[in-house]
Amino acid sequence: MRVPILEVQNVTMRFGGVVANRNVSFNVEHGAVTALIGPNGAGKTTMFNCITGFYRASEGRIVLNAESGPQDIGNLVTRRITGGSHLVTRAGIARTFQNIRLFKDMSVVENLLVAQHLATTNSLLSGVFRTPAFRKTERDAVDRAYYWLEQVNLVSDANRLAGELPYGRQRRLEIARAMCTGPRLICLDEPAAGLNPSETHDLSDVIQRLCADHDQSVLVIEHDMGLVMRISNHIVVLDHGEVISDGTPEHVGNDPAVVAAYLGVSEEEVTV
Amino acid sequence: MKSNILSMLSKQALLTFTVSLVLFGPISGLILDGFSFKNELLKAVSLAAVVTAGRVVISLFQISAIGRKLAAGLASGHNGITVKTGQEKSPLFILVLLFIAGLSLPFFADKYFLGIAILALIYCLLGLGLNIVVGLAGLLDLGFVAFYAVGAYLLALGSQYIGLGFWGALVIAPFLAGLCGMILAFPVLKMHGDYLAIVTLGFGEIIRLVLNNWLEFTGGPNGASVPPPTVFGLEFTRTAKQGGVPIHDYFGVSYSADYKFWFIYIVLFLVVCIVIYAVERLRVMPLGRMWEALREDEVACRSLGVNHVFTKLTAFMLGASTGGLAGVFFAVHQGFVNPTSFTFFESALILAIVVLGGLGSTVGVILAALVLTILPELLRDFAEYRVLVFGILMVVMMMWKPRGLVRIKRPAFFPGEAGRGLPAGAEVRQ
Ligand SMILES: Nc1ncnc2c1ncn2[C@@H]1O[C@H](COP(=O)(O)OP(=O)(O)O)[C@@H](O)[C@H]1O
Ligand SMILES: [Mg+2]
Numbered sequence: 209m210r211v212p213i214l215e216v217q218n219v220t221m222r223f224g225g226v227v228a229n230r231n232v233s234f235n236v237e238h239g240a241v242t243a244l245i246g247p248n249g250a251g252k253t254t255m256f257n258c259i260t261g262f263y264r265a266s267e268g269r270i271v272l273n274a275e276s277g278p279q280d281i282g283n284l285v286t287r288r289i290t291g292g293s294h295l296v297t298r299a300g301i302a303r304t305f306q307n308i309r310l311f312k313d314m315s316v317v318e319n320l321l322v323a324q325h326l327a328t329t330n331s332l333l334s335g336v337f338r339t340p341a342f343r344k345t346e347r348d349a350v351d352r353a354y355y356w357l358e359q360v361n362l363v364s365d366a367n368r369l370a371g372e373l374p375y376g377r378q379r380r381l382e383i384a385r386a387m388c389t390g391p392r393l394i395c396l397d398e399p400a401a402g403l404n405p406s407e408t409h410d411l412s413d414v415i416q417r418l419c420a421d422h423d424q425s426v427l428v429i430e431h432d433m434g435l436v437m438r439i440s441n442h443i444v445v446l447d448h449g450e451v452i453s454d455g456t457p458e459h460v461g462n463d464p465a466v467v468a469a470y471l472g473v474s475e476e477e478v479t480v
Numbered sequence: 481m482k483s484n485i486l487s488m489l490s491k492q493a494l495l496t497f498t499v500s501l502v503l504f505g506p507i508s509g510l511i512l513d514g515f516s517f518k519n520e521l522l523k524a525v526s527l528a529a530v531v532t533a534g535r536v537v538i539s540l541f542q543i544s545a546i547g548r549k550l551a552a553g554l555a556s557g558h559n560g561i562t563v564k565t566g567q568e569k570s571p572l573f574i575l576v577l578l579f580i581a582g583l584s585l586p587f588f589a590d591k592y593f594l595g596i597a598i599l600a601l602i603y604c605l606l607g608l609g610l611n612i613v614v615g616l617a618g619l620l621d622l623g624f625v626a627f628y629a630v631g632a633y634l635l636a637l638g639s640q641y642i643g644l645g646f647w648g649a650l651v652i653a654p655f656l657a658g659l660c661g662m663i664l665a666f667p668v669l670k671m672h673g674d675y676l677a678i679v680t681l682g683f684g685e686i687i688r689l690v691l692n693n694w695l696e697f698t699g700g701p702n703g704a705s706v707p708p709p710t711v712f713g714l715e716f717t718r719t720a721k722q723g724g725v726p727i728h729d730y731f732g733v734s735y736s737a738d739y740k741f742w743f744i745y746i747v748l749f750l751v752v753c754i755v756i757y758a759v760e761r762l763r764v765m766p767l768g769r770m771w772e773a774l775r776e777d778e779v780a781c782r783s784l785g786v787n788h789v790f791t792k793l794t795a796f797m798l799g800a801s802t803g804g805l806a807g808v809f810f811a812v813h814q815g816f817v818n819p820t821s822f823t824f825f826e827s828a829l830i831l832a833i834v835v836l837g838g839l840g841s842t843v844g845v846i847l848a849a850l851v852l853t854i855l856p857e858l859l860r861d862f863a864e865y866r867v868l869v870f871g872i873l874m875v876v877m878m879m880w881k882p883r884g885l886v887r888i889k890r891p892a893f894f895p896g897e898a899g900r901g902l903p904a905g906a907e908v909r910q
Binding site for chain 1: 561562563564565566757758761762765766767769770772773776777779780781782783784785786787788789794798890891892893894895896
């Protein structure tokens with residue numbers, strides 16, 4: 209087996225007195241779907257924010273095994289002056305948000321072009337004078353944007369405002385936008401929230417294609433257990449900020465601790 | 481239906497009448513007369529009646545067919561933003577026509593009007609600069625006038641101390657103003673947006689106070705004189721003062737003070753055109769797109785790997801540079817600078833231009849700059865009410881048309897033909 213793409217090692221995240229994550233460890237496998245599940249308030253989004261560099265974990269290490277060697281997320285975030293969560297994206301982790309965050313007053317293609325700012329020629333003069341290099345990178349960026357629109361079935365909406373799209377399409381656009389950054393690992397925060405069954409089905413196709421066709425590693429937070437069981441290769445269960453189960457879907461599905469956490473059975477009953 | 485409207489109207493009228501009576505009663509109903517006061521309640525009642533009548537007329541207009549249509553028109557569209565279809569005709573012809581008309585203006589306009597035109601173009605430049613900062617990048621800058629002052633004083637003091645000329649200042653001013661912008665903004669850009677507004681407000685005042693109080697260096701309230709411009713060693717004064725040849729001698733025509741203003745106007749017009757072109761290009765460039773994305777959602781931008789601090793910094797610096805450029809033209813046009821030209825009101829005026837123009841629309845900003853500088857000149861009698869009118873306009877705009885009066889069009893992109901199949905300028909948003 210290859211080395212895991214992401215290793216979370218003993219991460220604890222505190223907000224003052226609130227401990228959102230306590231001593232969390234798990235791995236995200238390469239080219240597979242890993243699901244992070246758990247009841248509301250279990251600390252899943254907080255874990256995501258630590259992984260994507262929006263928070264600096266209070267304790268522990270998060271390591272991304274990028275092509276250039278292992279990268280410690282915490283170091284990227286706290287680097288002086290130039291440090292910040294944008295470095296984490298540049299290292300290869302892209303994400304979507306629980307509450308969709310699109311550039312609503314910009315067109316769909318523009319949303320995807322912004323995501324490709326590392327591949328385009330950004331200097332002021334080359335853009336004003338339309339140098340050949342500028343035109344070529346710009347053309348490639350538009351083509352890549354259309355490629356990803358095709359992957360998520362949004363080509364017909366390419367030149368509409370992102371804010372005008374129906375909710376389900378906005379979700380898919382956010383995934384396409386994250387993919388445009390050319391990530392090694394994509395983190396999806398509740399991508400199926402608020403979708404109807406047919407939209408959820410489209411979404412699971414999209415996610416599975418990411419793995420199958422693009423060898424993409426996916427980390428997904430999801431509440432829809434049907435979707436989770438269908439698409440994931442590996443499930444990590446959080447409850448009250450701690451990992452209570454970690455393994456294949458069958459293993460997790462039969463784990464009494466998970467059943468208890470979801471159905472709200474008291475702990476004594478489980479241990480008996 | 482009819483009685484419904486009637487009862488609603490009478491309710492409104494009663495409410496308006498009561499409120500205005502409460503307001504007008506003490507203010508104009510009681511007039512001090514020595515130690516007692518005169519009772520003029522009738523006046524207050526009639527004022528309240530006038531206000532009530534006005535309210536009823538507005539309500540009647542709102543429920544009439546025209547009023548409804550107007551309201552629907554105002555509310556329609558997604559904030560007045562649309563995406564182009566890619567089939568639009570290139571506006572090249574109109575642009576060329578406007579360009580020629582603009583260039584030939586000095587031959588038709590008298591000196592007074594040319595002066596206004598120069599001022600209007602300077603405000604265009606300022607508006608375009610602030611539009612980059614406020615309209616595109618979404619950073620509130622309340623001290624923009626400081627960069628304007630940097631440009632103006634660069635020329636005035638530069639010529640006084642190191643013999644800097646108009647052209648030298650024109651080249652150096654954008655860099656110096658941009659540098660000031662960088663030093664000012666870098667420490668605060670990491671923080672939340674509101675801090676920037678406060679810091680820039682402070683910076684604007686600091687610059688003005690320094691200019692006012694550093695007597696030995698800046699001349700204080702007495703200001704500093706600015707030498708007239710030169711072209712290739714040709715001078716615009718009656719007799720050569722800067723070691724060149726007077727331009728009327730060189731061409732063998734009689735002296736006229738207008739030549740200087742013609743020259744300033746034409747150079748300024750060309751600079752404005754170049755800046756407009758650059759700003760229009762910025763909208764379809766990665767840098768401009770990142771600015772707009774930052775304005776829309778900073779968190780999402782960071783999740784896409786955009787370095788939000790540096791990207792904002794570039795916007796702030798480019799805006800400042802444009803302000804510095806405008807300052808040089810202002811100085812050379814006035815022939816004299818002093819601190820009273822760079823008060824907070826000036827910053828507010830430029831901000832008004834950007835807001836009225838519609839936060840991000842180039843055409844809107846240019847129109848707003850022209851209107852806001854030319855109108856006060858034409859309506860000299862109302863000059864005292866200028867600030868009041870600006871205030872009302874801003875409130876009305878923010879309530880009904882926060883994205884400005886001009887509909888913003890976003891560029892369309894098609895696969896395999898970005899910038900190729902489309903005619904030049906077609907993918908440029910208006
Ligand atoms: N910025 C914050 N400040 C303080 N407490 C927070 C913050 N973010 C999350 N929390 C707390 O951490 C816990 C986990 O939240 P979250 O990660 O959003 O849960 P989930 O995504 O699993 O529903 C919650 O109890 C929440 O109140
Ligand atoms: Mg959550």
